[in-house]
Every structure is written in C-alpha cells, then in structure tokens.
Amino acid sequence: MVINKLLRVVIFISFMQGFSTTSFAQTSDAIQEFKELHINIARENIELTKTVHKHYWQLLEAAFPGNTEETIETFKKVRNGFGKSFQIETWKSAKLSNEQGQLTKTKKFSELEESISHQFAEMAGLKKDTPEYNSFMEEQQRNKPPALVKALDIIEAAVDERILIFEDDFELHVNSETINSVIEGFDRSDEIMNKLFDRNWSEK
Numbered sequence: 001m002v003i004n005k006l007l008r009v010v011i012f013i014s015f016m017q018g019f020s021t022t023s024f025a026q027t028s029d030a031i032q033e034f035k036e037l038h039i040n041i042a043r044e045n046i047e048l049t050k051t052v053h054k055h056y057w058q059l060l061e062a063a064f065p066g067n068t069e070e071t072i073e074t075f076k077k078v079r080n081g082f083g084k085s086f087q088i089e090t091w092k093s094a095k096l097s098n099e100q101g102q103l104t105k106t107k108k109f110s111e112l113e114e115s116i117s118h119q120f121a122e123m124a125g126l127k128k129d130t131p132e133y134n135s136f137m138e139e140q141q142r143n144k145p146p147a148l149v150k151a152l153d154i155i156e157a158a159v160d161e162r163i164l165i166f167e168d169d170f171e172l173h174v175n176s177e178t179i180n181s182v183i184e185g186f187d188r189s190d191e192i193m194n195k196l197f198d199r200n201w202s203e204k
C-alpha cells in the first residue's frame with residue numbers, strides 16, 4: 001500500500017500540476033474540491049466505490065461545466081499516452097541508475113524529457129509557432145514542469161538510494177525494492193484510474 005500511495009503521489013500530482021499551468025489554470029472552489037478528491041482516489045486514500053465514482057463525476061461537472069468529456073479525454077491522453085510512457089521510463093531510468101551507480105536515463109526517457117513542454121502546450125490547445133505557444137515554451141525553459149522535476153529527482157536519488165520527501169511530508173526511499181515494486185504496480189494504477197474515467201460505473 002505504501003508503494004501504491006507513492007506511485008499515485010509522484011505520477012498523478014505531477015501531471016495535475018502540469019494541467020494547472022495549462023488548460024486548467026483557472027481556480028475555483030469546485031475545481032479545488034475536484035482536484036482533492038481526484039488526488040485522494042489516485043493515492044488510494046479513498047476506495048473507489050460506486051458512491052465515490054458518482055460524487056467524482058458530479059464534482060467534475062461542477063468544476064468544468066460543459067467540458068466534462070473533454071476534460072476526461074485529456075486525462076486519458078496523459079495517462080494512457082505520453083503520461084504513461086513518461087511514468088514507466090522514469091522508473092526504468094531509476095532502475096538503471098540504481099544498478100549502474102550513476103545517473104542513467106533510458107533513450108525513451110530522454111526523448112520524452114525533450115518533448116514534455118510541447119505536450120503540455122498541446123493539452124492547453126496552443127498551436128505550434130504561434131506567439132502564445134512560443135511564450136509558453138519560453139516559460140517552460142525558465143521553469144521546468146513539476147512532473148519533470150519529480151522524475152529527475154527520482155532518477156538521481158536512485159543512484160545512491162537516497163530518501164525523497166514529497167507532498168504531505170511523504171518519504172520515499174528510492175532503493176531497488178521500491179523501484180521494482182513501483183514498476184510492478186502500474187497495472188493496478190491503470191485499473192483504478194481507467195475505471196474512474198468511465199462515466200458508467202462497473203462492478204468488475
């Protein structure tokens with residue numbers, strides 16, 4: 001359970017922070033309440049039941065009226081597309097770094113690292129080579145996306161098995177046991193979040 005919680009903290013919160021700098025930059029009580037529920041489900045602090053699922057979709061509709069399906073599709077795109085690859089390659093890189101005793105990134109991680117800002121720009125609906133896109137990319141160069149910062153911290157910590165401290169003072173010992181457990185936990189994470197993203201509840 002501790003490793004599963006870590007997985008949700010590192011993976012989900014990082015991308016939620018990325019969303020908040022792009023298409024979901026607006027703030028409101030409804031959006032904040034939605035984010036908090038989403039994070040708690042992702043961390044498995046709250047069990048995903050039919051009642052919780054219904055409440056989640058009610059908050060989603062209140063937070064993003066008229067844009068619920070678009071919002072969910074964005075989440076799916078991140079988790080099942082670029083985001084999923086980024087998560088997996090982060091931990092594969094951590095595994096390599098731990099085994100080799102020096103900072104080592106997979107080739108795929110390096111490619112994703114170069115494209116992450118562009119991915120967030122796309123999620124925000126920014127068209128390449130427009131003034132808005134260029135301004136956004138310049139800002140990303142000055143301030144790395146939170147998801148990338150956390151990923152690099154994990155990879156670097158794996159070299160000498162350091163302890164990282166994340167949100168809510170959650171401590172993570174990035175050793176071989178943790179790395180292997182996280183990699184093995186991806187299927188469980190997908191099962192929970194894909195079930196959450198389906199408007200129609202299933203007991204399966």
